[in-house]
Amino acid sequence: MSAFDLIAGVLLVASALAAVTLKNAVHAGLALVGNFLVLATVYFALEAQFLGWIQIIVYAGAVMVLFLFVIMLLFDAKADVGLDPLPWLRPVGAALAAGFFLVLAYAYSGLGPVHPLADIKLAGGLPAAIGERLYGPWLFVVLLIAVLLFAATLAAVVLVQPGVRGARKKPQVLERERELEEVGR
Amino acid sequence: MLLLLIVLLPLLGFVFLGLFGKRLREPAPGVLASVLVGLSFLLVVTSLLGGGASWEIADWLPGIPFSFVLDPLSGYMGLVVTGIGFLIHVYAIGYMHGDAGFSRFFAYLNFFIAMMMTLVLAGSYPVMFIGWEGVGLASFLLIGFWYTERKNADSARKAFITNRIGDLGFLLGMALLYSLFGTLSIGELREAIETSAVLPLALGTAGLLLFVGAVGKSAQVPLMVWLPDAMAGPTPVSALIHAATMVTAGVYLIARSSFLYANLQDVSYAIAVIGLVTAAYGALSALGQWDIKKIVAYSTISQLGYMFLAVGVGAYWIAMFHVMTHAFYKALLFMASGSVIHALGGEQDVRKMGGLKKHLPRTHLHGLLGALSLAGFPLLAGFWSKDAIITATLSYPFGGTGFYVAGLAVAFLTAVYAMRWYALVFLGEYKGDAHPHEAPPVMTLPNDVLAVGAVLAGFLALPEPLWNLIEPFLAPALAHVEVHHLALALEWGLIALSALVALAGLYLGYLAFTRGPLPAWYRAFQTWSSEAFYVDRVYNVLIVGPLKELALVLALFDGFLDTLFTAAAGSSAWLGERLVRLQSGYVRAYGALMVLGLVAVLVWGVLR
Amino acid sequence: MSYYLLLSALLFAIGLFGVLSRRTAILIFMSIELMLNAANLAFVAFARGSGQLDGQVMALVVIALAAAEVAVGLGIIVAVFRARSSTSVDDLAELRG
Numbered sequence: 081m082s083a084f085d086l087i088a089g090v091l092l093v094a095s096a097l098a099a100v101t102l103k104n105a106v107h108a109g110l111a112l113v114g115n116f117l118v119l120a121t122v123y124f125a126l127e128a129q130f131l132g133w134i135q136i137i138v139y140a141g142a143v144m145v146l147f148l149f150v151i152m153l154l155f156d157a158k159a160d161v162g163l164d165p166l167p168w169l170r171p172v173g174a175a176l177a178a179g180f181f182l183v184l185a186y187a188y189s190g191l192g193p194v195h196p197l198a199d200i201k202l203a204g205g206l207p208a209a210i211g212e213r214l215y216g217p218w219l220f221v222v223l224l225i226a227v228l229l230f231a232a233t234l235a236a237v238v239l240v241q242p243g244v245r246g247a248r249k250k251p252q253v254l255e256r257e258r259e260l261e262e263v264g265r
Numbered sequence: 266m267l268l269l270l271i272v273l274l275p276l277l278g279f280v281f282l283g284l285f286g287k288r289l290r291e292p293a294p295g296v297l298a299s300v301l302v303g304l305s306f307l308l309v310v311t312s313l314l315g316g317g318a319s320w321e322i323a324d325w326l327p328g329i330p331f332s333f334v335l336d337p338l339s340g341y342m343g344l345v346v347t348g349i350g351f352l353i354h355v356y357a358i359g360y361m362h363g364d365a366g367f368s369r370f371f372a373y374l375n376f377f378i379a380m381m382m383t384l385v386l387a388g389s390y391p392v393m394f395i396g397w398e399g400v401g402l403a404s405f406l407l408i409g410f411w412y413t414e415r416k417n418a419d420s421a422r423k424a425f426i427t428n429r430i431g432d433l434g435f436l437l438g439m440a441l442l443y444s445l446f447g448t449l450s451i452g453e454l455r456e457a458i459e460t461s462a463v464l465p466l467a468l469g470t471a472g473l474l475l476f477v478g479a480v481g482k483s484a485q486v487p488l489m490v491w492l493p494d495a496m497a498g499p500t501p502v503s504a505l506i507h508a509a510t511m512v513t514a515g516v517y518l519i520a521r522s523s524f525l526y527a528n529l530q531d532v533s534y535a536i537a538v539i540g541l542v543t544a545a546y547g548a549l550s551a552l553g554q555w556d557i558k559k560i561v562a563y564s565t566i567s568q569l570g571y572m573f574l575a576v577g578v579g580a581y582w583i584a585m586f587h588v589m590t591h592a593f594y595k596a597l598l599f600m601a602s603g604s605v606i607h608a609l610g611g612e613q614d615v616r617k618m619g620g621l622k623k624h625l626p627r628t629h630l631h632g633l634l635g636a637l638s639l640a641g642f643p644l645l646a647g648f649w650s651k652d653a654i655i656t657a658t659l660s661y662p663f664g665g666t667g668f669y670v671a672g673l674a675v676a677f678l679t680a681v682y683a684m685r686w687y688a689l690v691f692l693g694e695y696k697g698d699a700h701p702h703e704a705p706p707v708m709t710l711p712n713d714v715l716a717v718g719a720v721l722a723g724f725l726a727l728p729e730p731l732w733n734l735i736e737p738f739l740a741p742a743l744a745h746v747e748v749h750h751l752a753l754a755l756e757w758g759l760i761a762l763s764a765l766v767a768l769a770g771l772y773l774g775y776l777a778f779t780r781g782p783l784p785a786w787y788r789a790f791q792t793w794s795s796e797a798f799y800v801d802r803v804y805n806v807l808i809v810g811p812l813k814e815l816a817l818v819l820a821l822f823d824g825f826l827d828t829l830f831t832a833a834a835g836s837s838a839w840l841g842e843r844l845v846r847l848q849s850g851y852v853r854a855y856g857a858l859m860v861l862g863l864v865a866v867l868v869w870g871v872l873r
Numbered sequence: 874m875s876y877y878l879l880l881s882a883l884l885f886a887i888g889l890f891g892v893l894s895r896r897t898a899i900l901i902f903m904s905i906e907l908m909l910n911a912a913n914l915a916f917v918a919f920a921r922g923s924g925q926l927d928g929q930v931m932a933l934v935v936i937a938l939a940a941a942e943v944a945v946g947l948g949i950i951v952a953v954f955r956a957r958s959s960t961s962v963d964d965l966a967e968l969r970g
Contacts, residue, residue, distance in 0.1 A: 085876060085877075089876070089880050092880065092884060093880075093883060093884070093887070096884050096887045096888070096907055097887060099891065099903060099904070099907060100887055100888070100890055100891030100894070100895065100900075100904055100907070101891075105897065105899060105900055108900060108903060109903060112903050112906065112907065115907065115910070116910065119910055119913075119914060122877070122914065122917075123917055126877070126917050126918060126920075126921045127921060128917050128920065128921075128929045128932070130929070130933075131917065131929050131932055131933060131936075134933060134936055135913075135936065138936055138937075138940055139906075139910070139936060139939070139940075142940065143906065143939065143940055143943045146943055146944070146947060147899065147902070147903060147906075147943070147947070150899060150947045150950065150951065151899055153951070154899070154950075154951070154954050164896065165963050166963070169893055169894055170893075170894045172893075173889070173890050173893030173894045174890055174894075176889070176890075176893070177886040177887065177889045177890040177893075178886065180882075180885070180886050180889060181882050181883055181885075181886035184882040184885070184886075185879055185882055188875060188878045188879060188882065189875075191875065191878075205926070205929055209926055210926060210929060210930065210933070213926050213927065213930045214930060214933075218927075218930050218934075221930075221934055225934060225937045225938070228937070228938065228941050229937065229940070229941050231941075232940075232941035232942070232944045232945050233944065235944070235945045235948060236944040236945055236947070236948040237948075238948075239945070239948030239949060239951070239952050240948050240951050240952065
């Protein structure tokens with residue numbers, strides 16, 4: 081385990097913890113961005129260069145930006161405050177997460193040893209190598225992803241249409257509005 | 266087939282009147298019911314003239330056939346039941362006029378006749394038991410006919426429960442007989458017992474148990490307490506069920522089983538003793554009653570005792586003879602009482618009667634004839650049959666003289682209380698405030714017929730050397746018993762003695778109850794007698810009270826069981842309430858539960 | 874490799890905790906992204922460990938999927954916000970028993 085592994089590990093865990101505990105949503109989002117960037121460096125270290133770049137461009141650069149856009153749009157920066165109706169969920173959740181980690185750790189402990197570096201044929205995870213796999217045995221998956229992205233785009237556009245998909249108001253609300261109209265007239 | 270109709274016609278009447286009676290106007294239900302019973306009577310006559318009949322479903326229960334048999338004994342009894350039943354039905358049309366339950370009454374009466382005929386015609390004991398229970402049920406329904414009064418419902422229940430004690434004896438007796446002989450058909454049992462040389466030891470127990478059943482149904486000591494309370498029912502019910510027919514079912518049972526009792530000396534002795542005790546108890550209690558119907562009720566208990574005395578000493582045909590004469594004059598007495606009650610608008614207390622001879626001439630005649638017949642006035646029906654009984658006791662080998670003297674003494678008392686009844690109701694001055702009016706013809710005509718019977722029925726069986734039609738008629742159906750015939754002179758001498766005793770009793774009664782106040786010792790006795798010597802209170806303390814306490818304790822257990830079950834059911838409700846909280850609606854909670862499940866599955870997967 | 878595997882498990886657990894304890898839809902979503910990335914790390918670690926590129930290809934697919942999912946998910950969040958003027962998940966509690 082090299083120094084890099086250690087530092088990367090610490091940074092990853094720290095930023096993750098920050099992302100799940102910070103009260104200010106923007107701060108949490110930024111912590112998550114940091115997490116993704118460190119993760120990208122880890123990918124580079126693990127001989128997945130193409131993936132690392134994609135991680136930076138797509139995840140940190142597009143997805144998180146999108147998140148921050150929506151946070152700003154909904155004025156949600158200080159949202160995670162106020163009375164918590166389920167206060168028991170924090171400790172219970174922590175316990176469950178810890179339990180989960182332990183189980184997984186136990187599962188992983190039964191795995192065999194790793195190939196020495198000399199036998200690895202990853203070719204550094206460069207686009208050429210990845211491309212050969214993608215447009216080879218994984219072609220069908222690529223096509224499916226294309227369809228998926230298209231569908232997602234459509235869905236996102238449809239979802240945020242104001243007039244076409246207006247919010248249905250509760251009957252009491254409609255009733256009240258009608259009454260107010262009567263009074264106003 | 267005709268035999269079935271005898272039972273089915275009144276049964277159909279019951280069903281029809283029960284379902285549709287409300288839609289018929291008076292007096293249609295009564296007329297219909299009477300006609301059906303009348304038809305049954307004619308069918309019995311026809312079958313008898315045809316020499317008897319039988320009908321059977323073999324192997325109804327394993328080894329036991331469902332059979333009806335019309336032989337001399339059942340035909341004779343059937344004539345009494347349907348004949349007197351018919352007259353009482355007609356009488357009831359008038360008596361129950363205006364009652365809200367008119368059709369229900371006749372439905373129940375028809376049901377009673379159907380069940381009684383089942384009992385009478387039964388060729389095997391289980392069939393008789395069906396009829397036995399059925400008449401018990403009819404009695405319950407009819408005693409408590411005006412059920413809105415608490416007292417009536419209680420009396421009905423008392424009758425039913427007391428009968429039940431007897432029924433247990435009957436059932437056990439049947440079971441014992443079945444285990445001994447493997448059959449409960451009367452014909453087969455008779456053959457088995459009469460032809461076998463050695464009889465099983467348990468036969469005595471069986472006979473005793475069957476007799477217990479008779480004790481319950483026929484109101485013998487100690488189960489006689491229900492009969493006076495049964496007077497809470499309408500008078501036609503008292504006349505039909507508690508005088509003429511149902512209460513004689515016990516006598517009929519013993520007579521039917523005469524082949525059994527003829528071999529059981531000890532049991533027969535016990536029967537005779539109990540009969541005598543009952544006769545004495547009934548007579549003594551009748552002397553102090555103030556209710557017109559209760560006097561007659563205790564008289565019935567007393568006369569039933571005489572019948573059991575007769576079967577106890579082996580004089581089976583004489584008991585049946587007494588059944589018939591008693592049916593005539595007792596029904597007459599009840600119905601005359603009913604006419605009196607009807608005339609006075611419901612008054613039943615004898616102290617508010619008197620002097621009704623002028624107001625109710627026809628009823629007076631009926632009452633007089635009935636009372637005289639009961640008392641044993643010479644040449645009337647009651648005289649011949651009662652005399653036959655006490656004469657028969659003389660030739661009984663085990664203490665016959667004692668039975669004779671006691672029987673004669675009770676006969677004297679009978680005359681006294683009969684005259685008391687007559688004098689308090691019809692003689693002297695009227696002490697009440699109602700306006701007595703004579704009963705309508707529909708009520709007086711049946712009484713006329715009964716009066717004729719009460720006078721003349723005795724002439725069917727006269728002592729030697731005169732004719733006796735009944736003994737030879739019934740002989741084939743009864744057990745053959747060796748009879749000591751007394752010397753002719755002695756016999757007629759004793760008859761004259763009975764006549765004297767009866768006349769003396771009547772005269773004494775006349776003197777005592779039409780003159781001034783009675784002596785103090787008598788009045789003290791009368792208080793005891795009017796409470797029937799406190800037997801009811803003793804039973805309440807000894808038996809009814811403890812049973813009620815037991816019932817309360819058991820009710821506690823029952824409540825405990827209920828609580829247990831409610832708790833068990835409630836626990837699932839409790840569980841549900843707890844589990845419902847999981848459905849909080851909070852997505853995060855659901856998420857937590859999902860993660861919990863995930864971890865659990867992973868643990869299981871990893872550990873495998 | 875096992876070090877990175879454990880790391881991925883830890884990150885996944887942290888993300889799980891975040892999903893359960895956050896009360897705003899957006900922050901829950903961010904925790905889900907964290908979990909997805911942890912899974913990606915595991916894929917890449919395995920690819921490195923076994924010398925095959927398929928793990929990395931899978932991770933690529935996951936990233937694409939995540940992108941699509943974010944688009945739709947945020948659209949839903951915006952729509953819900955418009956209907957209820959609140960992003961607190963606890964307000965969506967009408968399926969209660």
